[in-house]
Amino acid sequence: xxxxxxxxxxxxxxxxxxxxxxxxxxxxxxxxxxxxxxxxxxxxxxxxxxxxxxxxxxxxxxxxxxxxxxxxxxxxxxxxxxxxxxxxxxxxxxxxxxxxxxxxxxxxxxxxxxxxxxxxxxxxxxxxxxxxxxxxxxxxxxxxxxxxxxxxxxxxxxxxxxxxxxxxxxxxxxxxxxxxxxxxxxxxxxxxxxxxxxxxxxxxxxxxxxxxxx
Amino acid sequence: xxxxxxxxxxxxxxxxxxxxxxxxxxxxxxxxxxxxxxxxxxxxxxxxxxxxxxxxxxxxxxxxxxxxxxxxxxxxxxxxxxxxxxxxxxxxxxxxxxxxxxxxxxxxxxxxxxxxxxxxxxxxxxxxxxxxxxxxxxxxxxxxxxxxxxxxxxxxxxxxxxxxxxxxxxxxxxxxxxxxxxxxxxxxxxxxxxxxxxxxx
Numbered sequence: 493x494x495x496x497x498x499x500x501x502x503x504x505x506x507x508x509x510x511x512x513x514x515x516x517x518x519x520x521x522x523x524x525x526x527x528x529x530x531x532x533x534x535x536x537x538x539x540x541x542x543x544x545x546x547x548x549x550x551x552x553x554x555x556x557x558x559x560x561x562x563x564x565x566x567x568x569x570x571x572x573x574x575x576x577x578x579x580x581x582x583x584x585x586x587x588x589x590x591x592x593x594x595x596x597x598x599x600x601x602x603x604x605x606x607x608x609x610x611x612x613x614x615x616x617x618x619x620x621x622x623x624x625x626x627x628x629x630x631x632x633x634x635x636x637x638x639x640x641x642x643x644x645x646x647x648x649x650x651x652x653x654x655x656x657x658x659x660x661x662x663x664x665x666x667x668x669x670x671x672x673x674x675x676x677x678x679x680x681x682x683x684x685x686x687x688x689x690x691x692x693x694x695x696x697x698x699x700x701x702x703x704x705x706x
Numbered sequence: 707x708x709x710x711x712x713x714x715x716x717x718x719x720x721x722x723x724x725x726x727x728x729x730x731x732x733x734x735x736x737x738x739x740x741x742x743x744x745x746x747x748x749x750x751x752x753x754x755x756x757x758x759x760x761x762x763x764x765x766x767x768x769x770x771x772x773x774x775x776x777x778x779x780x781x782x783x784x785x786x787x788x789x790x791x792x793x794x795x796x797x798x799x800x801x802x803x804x805x806x807x808x809x810x811x812x813x814x815x816x817x818x819x820x821x822x823x824x825x826x827x828x829x830x831x832x833x834x835x836x837x838x839x840x841x842x843x844x845x846x847x848x849x850x851x852x853x854x855x856x857x858x859x860x861x862x863x864x865x866x867x868x869x870x871x872x873x874x875x876x877x878x879x880x881x882x883x884x885x886x887x888x889x890x891x892x893x894x895x896x897x898x899x900x901x902x903x904x905x906x907x
Contacts, residue, residue: 563788570754571808572780578807706757 507551507589514547514594518601529606536605537615537666543601544594544619545626545655551590552630552651553644555582556701560638569705575698583624583631583694591623607670614669614679621682622662628693629654635700657685707731708753708857708888713762715745715752722748723907726762730857735879735889735899740907746892747787749907750861753890754784783855785863789842793835797821797845800834804849813852820851825871839866850878858882860891873898 521539522532559565568578598619599612607615633651637643665678707729714724722745730736738746751757753764755771755778764771766778791800798817805812821830824844834842843866850858858879864872876898879889883900 561788562792563786563790564792566756566784566786566788567790567804568807569756570779570782570784572776573807573809 507593510547510550510590511593511597513550514543514597515601517543517546519604522604532605533607533670536602536607537611537663537670539605540598540601540615540666541619541622541659541663544591544598544623545652545659547594548586548590548623548626548630549648549651551586552634553647555586555631555634556638556704557634557643560704565701566705569702575701576694579631579635579698579701580694583627583690583697586631587624587627591627595619595623607666611666611669614675615666618662618665618675618679618682621679621686622658625658625682625686625689626655628689629658632693632697632700635697635704638701638704658682661685707767709765710753711763711765713749713752713764714760715748715757716760717745717748724761726905728903728905730888730890730903732856732886732888733883735883735891735902737902737904738890738892738907739894739904744907746907747861750784750786750859750890750892754782754859755779756784781856782859783849783853783857784859784861785846785849786861789834789846791834791842791845794833796831796833797826797837797848798830800845801848801852805853808853810853816852817848820848821845823851824848824874840868840871843867844871847875847878850882856887858887858889858891860889862892862894864893864895 518539521535525531525535556565559568569575571578595616598615602612602615630651633647633654637647637650640646661678661682665675665682668675668678709729711727713726715722726749728736738749740746748757752759755764755775764778766774766781769777771778790804791797792803795803798821801817801820802812802814818830821827824847826841826844826848829837829841834845837845847863863875867875872895879891879899882889
């Protein structure tokens with residue numbers, strides 16, 4: 493994991509792209525929809541969440557492919573350290589590089605949509621719970637499409653439907669708060685999804701990687 | 707001791723080899739020969755545990771490898787076709803992380819010495835991107851000196867090396883055999899090593 497973090501710092505463009513992509517997507521939508529405050533506030537949670545979702549997708553393709561290309565993945569599979577553990581490390585790195593910056597940037601962008609402070613807090617909380625899900629589920633997709641030609645497009649097709657629950661409950665939490673309902677139910681479900689995906693994904697992903705290596 | 711019994715491997719519809727049996731005692735080495743595409747690399751990957759064989763068993767110190775996977779992985783060092791190096795990192799960082807990946811203790815002085823012995827003085831802090839194919843190969847081979855292992859599985863270790871490095875690698879392998887280690891390697895070259903077994907695919 494430390495290795496990946498060092499690599500990420502050498503590859504600044506990668507995570508900056510993800511962050512700028514997030515900023516651009518969330519900025520373009522209001523420009524297209526028009527500057528009506530009530531409308532903007534209504535679509536804000538969805539737009540921010542979709543932006544977060546798409547920008548995590550950017551980093552996923554390279555998650556395993558560069559290690560696969562230069563043979564590092566083989567060495568990882570041969571390591572006495574369980575592969576699932578190493579995979580978990582890679583997921584954490586992906587989240588730190590692609591997820592965390594988005595979470596930190598979100599309240600600033602939320603301001604543009606005239607979200608009240610309380611809802612901004614809920615937004616950050618929902619993204620904080622939700623983006624690790626995106627990294628964990630995305631890693632599985634990246635492992636499954638590893639080594640396939642045109643794997644990138646397939647990855648999006650495979651993973652985006654799986655992101656739907658996180659999107660519904662994540663954006664739902666902020667919407668609920670905006671309309672004065674307690675967002676607790678949404679957040680709890682999001683938390684449950686997080687626990688499930690973080691627990692199972694490294695294990696299943698490592699199995700998928702072993703198949704890809706054969 | 708590594709023992710292989712009745713190993714069969716298929717790739718798609720093609721049988722690469724079948725009924726392959728051999729033992730590799732300590733202090734011995736095996737050269738695997740065969741034309742391109744005969745399955746040399748696949749055999750090495752099967753031995754390393756990266757590919758499941760269709761049939762047959764692998765036993766390490768009398769135990770089935772399926773049951774003592776962790777011990778076997780600790781005992782073996784597999785260096786494949788790929789350089790397994792990160793372009794952005796320096797040789798030193800690459801070695802450090804590769805040891806870290808396998809949870810082996812890192813001794814900075816030993817890393818430096820290994821790189822120097824493979825003739826990479828003053829290249830330790832240069833990103834691998836700037837190294838030539840032969841130099842990259844040497845960085846990878848430096849792992850032989852720092853990562854303790856009983857069995858070396860080397861896929862074309864002599865590729866891209868110059869005469870000097872080729873000789874040095876042979877002495878490194880010779881030392882390893884001297885200490886009671888064993889090695890399996892594929893190569894098209896005739897090697898300046900003590901006589902070993904050979905398997906033709």
